[in-house]
Amino acid sequence: MSPDLNLPGPESGYIATFGSGEPRTLLGHGFAGAIRDTRPFGTGISGTRHFLHLPGHGGRPSPGPGWTYPQIGRVLAEAVETTSASRALGVSMSAGGLLHLLSTAHPTVRGLEKVALVLPASFTGFPAEVATANRSYLEQLRGLVADEDIDGIVDLMLSREPAEVAQMLPARAWTKAKAENLIGTDMSDGLGLALETAVDDTAEAAENLRAFPGEILILTHEDDSAHPVAIAEAIHRAIPNSRLEVLPAGSILWRGRHEVRRILGEFFG
Incomplete structure (x- = not known):
């Protein structure tokens, strides 16, 4: 375990680890977030939980101006490989990175058994x-x-x-x-x-998403202009076997944490 859960360093791949045993779950935060923000999502998830700080966060250097979802996806893929995670949860920015990897059939994440996309903010485009x-x-x-x-x-x-x-x-x-x-x-x-889109609007990307063999949960809430319900619904339509949960406004970060823990606990087991 990192001595400071908010500032794991390069020696750990900027990953703080809690729990033990299988299964292993990687959790990534949203933009301007941190490991402390994703810790509540790990409550009730069994096994080992790996919490990642993405570049530009938690003391990890930025890759430079102009971040893209492919960049974020590569960092997430590396963390999945490093931790041998079989499951992943991404919040907002990290959800976009995971979507990008799934849409490109990246070999590292193709083998994930379960993926939770929490408050996805980007897909193939915006209304x-x-x-x-x-x-x-x-x-x-x-x-x-x-x-x-x-x-x-x-x-x-x-x-x-x-x-x-x-x-x-x-x-x-x-x-x-x-x-x-x-x-x-x-x-x-x-x-x-x-302003960036997470997934290229191509037939190949659509087919890769439909063909993903693992389970996918899409979790969002109403009345959040930074994370429109329409984006979550579009992802759900693109991945027919996914599960979509839309909670009342303000639920996920503030007013419905018990329900969020229940949903995630049931999904990940």
Whole structure:
């Protein structure tokens, strides 16, 4: 186990490990997230749980400006191989990376038995209104980061949450920590990811997704403009044997953790 679960170093592949035995599950966080954010998703999952810090997060250097889902996918594939994981869970950005790997039939993840995609934010494209909103949000966010306006970043990020969530003190504290990281680290290299698509819109990619032999869970919640339900539904349609769970607004990170643990515990066993 890493002596600091938030800052595992290069000697561990930036992976903190908890539990023991089989099965082995890899868990990856979302953009501006950290291992501490994915720990709750591992509650109730048996065996060994490996929590990864992606580049630009948790002290791991950024690969440079202009992050892409293929880059994220390669890091996830390497972690699957390193840990010998047979199962994986990805939140938001990591969900996109896993989707990319599945769509390209990457040999490392082709053998995964179970994959959970939590709050997927990107697939083969965005509805027009979502694309417009993402571009506007990104332009505002870049300006606030350049101005080092932490309070402005917090307000902008919380404006994408349901009003009742935005008013929660823990939500504001969590968002402030993200804002500070965007200003104080090289994480801002990845801001453009909000406009990137995770999967190429090709017949080959579609066939690879349909042919994935493992089980897939898609877990999202309503009224989250950063993670539209329409994206989760599109993924579910593309992978007919997947399971889609849509929870009430604010459930996954704040107000429905018991239900999230139940769903994930049943899925992973």
